[in-house]
Amino acid sequence: MAFEAGEGEARAGRFLLDIKGGGQSISGSLEQLFFVSSRRDYARFGTLTIAIEPDALYNLLRRATVCKSREFTPGRIDVKGCRQDANFDLNMFTMIQRLGGRRIAVDGEVRLQWIDARTGLPKPVANKRGEHEAGYYQVWVRVDNADQVIFVYDE
Numbered sequence: 001m002a003f004e005a006g007e008g009e010a011r012a013g014r015f016l017l018d019i020k021g022g023g024q025s026i027s028g029s030l031e032q033l034f035f036v037s038s039r040r041d042y043a044r045f046g047t048l049t050i051a052i053e054p055d056a057l058y059n060l061l062r063r064a065t066v067c068k069s070r071e072f073t074p075g076r077i078d079v080k081g082c083r084q085d086a087n088f089d090l091n092m093f094t095m096i097q098r099l100g101g102r103r104i105a106v107d108g109e110v111r112l113q114w115i116d117a118r119t120g121l122p123k124p125v126a127n128k129r130g131e132h133e134a135g136y137y138q139v140w141v142r143v144d145n146a147d148q149v150i151f152v153y154d155e
Contacts, residue, residue, distance in 0.1 A: 049138045
């Protein structure tokens, strides 16, 4: 979808992802974002990357759970959203520890994101965008609200 839309364009949809890798942007044009991806080798063609803003990740890691009712009343169902206590550091390691291996569905817009990679691993190659620039396109869905993410359970 992203390649069909082309650079600078986006397509809305729901995307299913098994989290196999992740990272964090510390500086540069990518702001301070966290990433989860469908492959450990995030630069490999066909990898889906979810770019998550810090506030959204914080709320995602505190995902709502179903609270137990205090008293039972026949014919009445109360479901309350609860947030788990948030006593953790917001960093790449906590994110991977809690999200790695999970399956998620993400609502958002998919687009191509140029990654200017002159150094680092995987070894960058000239891959379009000016034909001689070292870098590559990632297929991105940006998450700015934890409600865009749904955990998919096998149960």
